[in-house]
Amino acid sequence: xxxxxxxxxxxxxxxxxxxxxxxxxxxxxxxxxxxxxxxxxxxxxxxxxxxxxxxxxxxxxxxxxxxxxxxxxxxxxxxxxxxxxxxxxxxxxxxxxxxxxxxxxxxxxxxxxxxxxxxxxxxxxxxxxxxxxxxxxxxxxxxxxxxxxxxxxxxxxxxxxxxxxxxxxxxxxxxxxxxxxxxxxxxxxxxxxxxxxxxxxxxxxxxxxxxxxxxxxxxxxxxxxxxxxxxxxxxxxxxxxxxxxxxxxxxxxxxxxxxxxxxxxxxxxxxxxxxxxxxxxxxxxxxxxxxxxxxxxxxxxxxxxxxxxxxxxxxxxxxxxxxxxxxxxxxxxxxxxxxxxxxxxxxxxxxxxxxxxxxxxxxxxxxxxxxxxxxxxxxxxxxxxxxxxxxxxxxxxxxxxxxxxxxxxxxxxxxxxxxxxxxxxxxxxxxxxxxxxxxxxxxxxxxxxxxxxxxxxxxxxxxxxxxxxxxxxxxxxxxxxxxxxxxxxxxxxxxxxxxxxxxxxxxxxxxxxxxxxxxxxxxxxxxxxxxxxxxxxxxxxxxxxxxxxxxxxxxxxxxxxxxxxxxxxxxxxxxxxxxxxxxxxxxxxxxxxxxxxxxxxxxxxxxxxxxxxxxxxxxxxxxxxxxxxxx
Amino acid sequence: xxxxxxxxxxxxxxxxxxxxxxxxxxxxxxxxxxxxxxxxxxxxxxxxxxxxxxxxxxxxxxxxxxxxxxxxxxxxxxxxxxxxxxxxxxxxxxxxxxxxxxxxxxxxxxxxxxxxxxxxxxxxxxxxxxxxxxxxxxxxxxxxxxxxxxxxxxxxxxxxxxxxxxxxxxxxxxxxxxxxxxxxxxxxxxxxxxxxxxxxxxxxxxxxxxxxxxxxxxxxxxxxxxxxxxxxxxxxxxxxxxxxxxxxxxxxxxxxxxxxxxxxxxxxxxxxxxxxxxxxxxxxxxxxxxxxxxxxxxxxxxxxxxx
Numbered sequence: 001x002x003x004x005x006x007x008x009x010x011x012x013x014x015x016x017x018x019x020x021x022x023x024x025x026x027x028x029x030x031x032x033x034x035x036x037x038x039x040x041x042x043x044x045x046x047x048x049x050x051x052x053x054x055x056x057x058x059x060x061x062x063x064x065x066x067x068x069x070x071x072x073x074x075x076x077x078x079x080x081x082x083x084x085x086x087x088x089x090x091x092x093x094x095x096x097x098x099x100x101x102x103x104x105x106x107x108x109x110x111x112x113x114x115x116x117x118x119x120x121x122x123x124x125x126x127x128x129x130x131x132x133x134x135x136x137x138x139x140x141x142x143x144x145x146x147x148x149x150x151x152x153x154x155x156x157x158x159x160x161x162x163x164x165x166x167x168x169x170x171x172x173x174x175x176x177x178x179x180x181x182x183x184x185x186x187x188x189x190x191x192x193x194x195x196x197x198x199x200x201x202x203x204x205x206x207x208x209x210x211x212x213x214x215x216x217x218x219x220x221x222x223x224x225x226x227x228x229x230x231x232x233x234x235x236x237x238x239x240x241x242x243x244x245x246x247x248x249x250x251x252x253x254x255x256x257x258x259x260x261x262x263x264x265x266x267x268x269x270x271x272x273x274x275x276x277x278x279x280x281x282x283x284x285x286x287x288x289x290x291x292x293x294x295x296x297x298x299x300x301x302x303x304x305x306x307x308x309x310x311x312x313x314x315x316x317x318x319x320x321x322x323x324x325x326x327x328x329x330x331x332x333x334x335x336x337x338x339x340x341x342x343x344x345x346x347x348x349x350x351x352x353x354x355x356x357x358x359x360x361x362x363x364x365x366x367x368x369x370x371x372x373x374x375x376x377x378x379x380x381x382x383x384x385x386x387x388x389x390x391x392x393x394x395x396x397x398x399x400x401x402x403x404x405x406x407x408x409x410x411x412x413x414x415x416x417x418x419x420x421x422x423x424x425x426x427x428x429x430x431x432x433x434x435x436x437x438x439x440x441x442x443x444x445x446x447x448x449x450x451x452x453x454x455x456x457x458x459x460x461x462x463x464x465x466x467x468x469x470x471x472x473x474x475x476x477x478x479x480x481x482x483x484x485x486x487x488x489x490x491x492x493x494x495x496x497x498x499x500x501x502x503x504x505x506x507x508x509x510x511x512x513x514x515x516x517x518x519x520x521x522x523x524x525x526x527x528x529x530x531x532x533x534x535x536x537x538x539x540x541x542x543x544x545x546x547x548x549x550x551x552x553x554x555x556x557x558x559x560x561x562x563x564x565x566x567x568x569x570x571x572x573x574x575x576x577x578x579x580x581x582x583x584x585x586x587x588x589x590x591x592x593x594x595x596x597x598x599x600x601x602x603x604x605x606x607x608x609x610x611x612x613x614x615x616x617x618x619x620x621x622x623x624x625x626x627x628x629x630x631x
Numbered sequence: 632x633x634x635x636x637x638x639x640x641x642x643x644x645x646x647x648x649x650x651x652x653x654x655x656x657x658x659x660x661x662x663x664x665x666x667x668x669x670x671x672x673x674x675x676x677x678x679x680x681x682x683x684x685x686x687x688x689x690x691x692x693x694x695x696x697x698x699x700x701x702x703x704x705x706x707x708x709x710x711x712x713x714x715x716x717x718x719x720x721x722x723x724x725x726x727x728x729x730x731x732x733x734x735x736x737x738x739x740x741x742x743x744x745x746x747x748x749x750x751x752x753x754x755x756x757x758x759x760x761x762x763x764x765x766x767x768x769x770x771x772x773x774x775x776x777x778x779x780x781x782x783x784x785x786x787x788x789x790x791x792x793x794x795x796x797x798x799x800x801x802x803x804x805x806x807x808x809x810x811x812x813x814x815x816x817x818x819x820x821x822x823x824x825x826x827x828x829x830x831x832x833x834x835x836x837x838x839x840x841x842x843x844x845x846x847x848x849x850x851x852x853x854x855x856x857x858x859x860x861x862x863x864x865x866x867x868x869x870x871x872x873x874x875x876x877x878x879x880x881x882x883x884x885x886x887x888x889x890x891x892x893x894x895x896x897x898x899x900x901x902x903x904x905x906x907x908x909x910x911x912x913x914x915x916x917x918x919x920x921x922x923x924x925x926x927x928x929x930x931x932x933x934x935x936x937x938x
Contacts, residue, residue, distance in 0.1 A: 470895030532886030580836030
């Protein structure tokens, strides 16, 4: 009897606990229903009055997976190779080629980057200290330090991503590290993919660089142009600089043709075209695509469609050699549209070494320019930055400074006065939203290395809503049919099993709510499956009891023997299913993990409710004179 | 209510016939896998997959023409769900989610005035796809291993082996079945996705249930009828547990059919795979597992005698 009492107490406690944990979910549902029924001022007052309770409910409720409520799941990978590239000094051809090799190899294979990197250098008997650390450091020490840096970079990246996501304002985001250099970002309820992409991707590297003198800029463009047409200008300075880097003039003569055909290859100008335009293209291949501006700024305008072509051209090693040291071409971040509807980008010539870097920025604020109502972002700098900024602006009044984010020029204002307060602003954005995103990204800080999206899943909410509906209906139908079957086949014993089934589902949901587990679509399938398996255990018991009754035992003895004999089979069956559920939990991600979790919890809950609770109920029934029938 | 009267079927005696049947089933499956192949969802082959609803609905050919203009004419396009939604999948890889944007833009331009909504968009990089495949295989192997060890410990090793062989048979036949049926039923997507792998793993765990019930009875009977030869013992146990086996598998099967019909598009692949798996699972528990243990035991005893 005492045994029975203990069991009753335990069962009641479990029920109370389950209800307790599920209560916030119910409350949250209720609040939301209420809120959607009110409008305007009423809803505001309601929200205020119940604010704390609503927040509490929201925190403790059972979570819905992304597949049920819609949202995005992005897996980012930190570009360690780029990090290694950035950390190195004295980079030469060999270094670049090894970097390229490692990048290719690890693109589709799961090889650890740093060991592979080190191995390649060792294969050529090059000491790592040539590019990293000091001469006395041996390879092992440097390799360890690189691993450390990589690890730290990933952690920093996670923090920065977290910062950005927090500021963006996603409810219940989930950001986790996966493996050595991956970040999983789950954003429930997020709809605008493009915004999220720019939020997560931009390295947010902010730099301030001086624009080159227009004359210098034009001169370089001209040299490139002349080089491309195979003629070298009479300007001896440039000629010697090129000649000193090129060993054989014969090779020179061949290469421009390559560039020319590459430039015009497959598109605009054919060999035989004699129109004026074609003539111009042949004589000035560079300026055909890069139209110098008429105002004497030293900029070039390039049609949107030609941008890639010009990039390819500028990337050619021979052209790179024409471009002087501390000089680089950068693009404007946006394309502008002419009156005739054509889109074009601006190509700027800047000093390669930045005057100031974004690390000095302490605060950013999206705002509106009072003069022309366009969106801007105001920035503040720390004291060191403010001092440098004052010096830079003071020394360059009348000259232009480019404000560059992720290697794209946002604006290039003329320095009017010396700025002493460490303030600056970025313009060049089209919408207030852009300004807001920029603010977030600047405040959170620059990513230590670029990240790539290796996996992205986004689900619209409507698909989720449909799934909830089908999921719930399948649970409901499965429940009803199983209940009916048990009643028909096993009569009152079946009814007891059905009663226990109800407890089973309650426990599963309660356990899931208690540790904030997430319910997913496959998770609902897991509940349906558990219903099938719960009945499984009861069938085993009932069949056994029938057998025992046939050997002539009393009802009570038959029941007890039935339970004890059937137990081993039930237990073993549940353990094997549990084991596979465990393996599945390890393997799967997201929704599938949700299924594995529901399955495992269901199996454990089942052991208790299908065996202990039903047995208990039968004893109670018999003690009160009622004889359970086994059909 | 009884569905099964006392039966006395000679399962063990006829086992060689059933060995042949099983082998044929597995072979048919393998042939289909080798020649017809299996289609992988993008989880496993990488690429971009989008589910788009069009209103009004658009014939697949029109969509293909539009996609062809951006070089994605070879993409897979199928019906998804019911109301004019299409599933577009391509294994082309480009940085980040460029392809998704390209598809979206091309469709918006090519079908002006159509209310196009992207219901779901997935992009899997090539490395990730490969990793998932390896992980899936490992997961299946781990499960088999775990079961081999657990059953081997709870009963005897040969029983663990028998259970593992019968599960192996189930996995192969179900895999083959998926390959055969894939594409035959319109609207039923039977590609290998994470959910399908989940079905396999769960199947492994659940179909072992019936096997365990039978083994448990054999173990119990062997203690009572100590002098009965193993074959007769097994037959007796199989017959005694028949109603139990059929009904438990039956209820799970019923529940899976409900899931298949009402559970929504996402769970369909899972439900279909598992439903079939339960059927072969029950079959193999009855006809393969115990028979294997018997023959293994005889083989062991024979070699012992010779040695």
